[in-house]
Amino acid sequence: MWARHQWVGxxxxxxxxxxLADIVRRNRITDVYFHAGPFEPDGTVPPAKYANARDLIEAMRRLAPGVRSQAYLGQIRVMDxxxxxxxxxxxxxxxxxDTDRAMLDLGFDGIHYDIEPIYPDDEAFVxxxxxxxxxxxERGRVLSVALEQLTLVDAVEPVYRALIPRNGAVHYPPRPTEAFLRRVADRVDQVAIMTYDVSLPTRSLVGRHFAWHTERTLRLIGDxxxxxxxxxxxxPLMDWAEDLDGALRGVRRGVDALDRPPAKPYGVGVYAEWTTSTADWARYQADWLNE
Structure with a gap:
């Protein structure tokens, strides 16, 4: 679950x-990405922005033992x-x-990067x-990363590059290729796929979107x-058909389409704590936890 900055600020x-701990325990959340940034342009985060982090971490350890609290750090990546x-x-x-070290010194159980946009030729990110x-x-902590959903067809990536040159805020979708997703997976402990914001007009298409990406992603890196x-x-800002119901059903269909369960743990990432209502949690418990 991604959580708002106010928890650390x-x-x-x-x-x-x-x-908060009750929500986390009841819904079997294993990891909470607490927004602790964003990074300043020089890669630092002023301590005043996360002045309450230590109290939060201590409370989570006391009230939700076993749940990992990660420092969620991100920023808009420079392009041109x-x-x-x-x-x-x-x-x-x-x-x-150095910022990561400061976060781990506070007691965070891991570092969660959400740096965007990231393209499959980004060697600096690797x-x-x-x-x-x-x-x-070295610290015995976890590293996680948020990435966009996979390209629909990897071969289209060079076509995009040729037809839509990256120029400031105008750029083609920063989707990872299969090869790049594997490279990232080999370097981290967790990958969170930002499958949402699909902008599709029907619930059927939304469900297919989540099912397709779930099956394909788990086949590629689930082991x-x-x-x-x-x-x-x-x-969404526009009245599209995307909602939690359709997303959860789609993810479940994607999992069911696999020949076998992945070797590594898998699940859903709730985006986000600050937008999730009591009704949403009830829906999540029924559709995902089968309660």
Whole structure:
């Protein structure tokens, strides 16, 4: 589950911590990505932005033992003259690692990167994952990453590149190819696929979208790494057919289409804590937990 920044940025009462822990335990959430950024352009995060992180971590350990609290860190990646975080610069990547160390020193159980957009030729991102993995493994923590859904056809990627040059905010979809997804999976402990924001007009198409991406992603990396398929608990700005019901049913159909269960754990990633209503959780319990 992705959780809002206020949990690390503001003080909270014991009752608020207990309510959060109850949601996490009742819905069998294994990992919570607490927004602790975003990164500044130089790869740092001012400590004032996460002043309450230690209290949060201690409360989660006490009230929801066994649940991993991860520091969710992201930013818009620099492309040409657009974006804020230039991970091509070694000094920026070094600062990111220093930020990661500070988060782990506070007690976070892992680092969760959501740096966008990431294209399948992004070697700087791969180097960042290599360096971060060395740090998290040394500390006995986990490294997770959010990625866009796979390309529909890998062969289309060079066509996009030729027809729609990346130029600032105008760019073709930053979708990983199968080869790039495997490269990322080999460097992290968890991959969360941002399967939502599909902008499809019918519930049937939405369900097929989630089923197709779930089956394909788990076939590719389900034996290598823990996979979470992102599902939405918000309504898109435009009145499309995407909702939690259709997403969960689609993910389940994708899992059922596999010849066998993946070797590694898998599940859904709830996006997001701050948009999930009591009715949404009830739906999640019925459709996903079979309660």
């Amino acid at each position: 503001e003080t909270h009462t014991e009752a608020e911590y207990r309510a 003259d657009y974006g804020l975080l230039d991970i091509d610069r070694p000094e920026v990547r070094r600062n990111i690692l 180097r960042l994952l290599d360096d971060t993995r060395a740090l998290t493994r 290598r790494v823990t996979v979470f398929m992102g599902v939405p608990t918000y309504r």
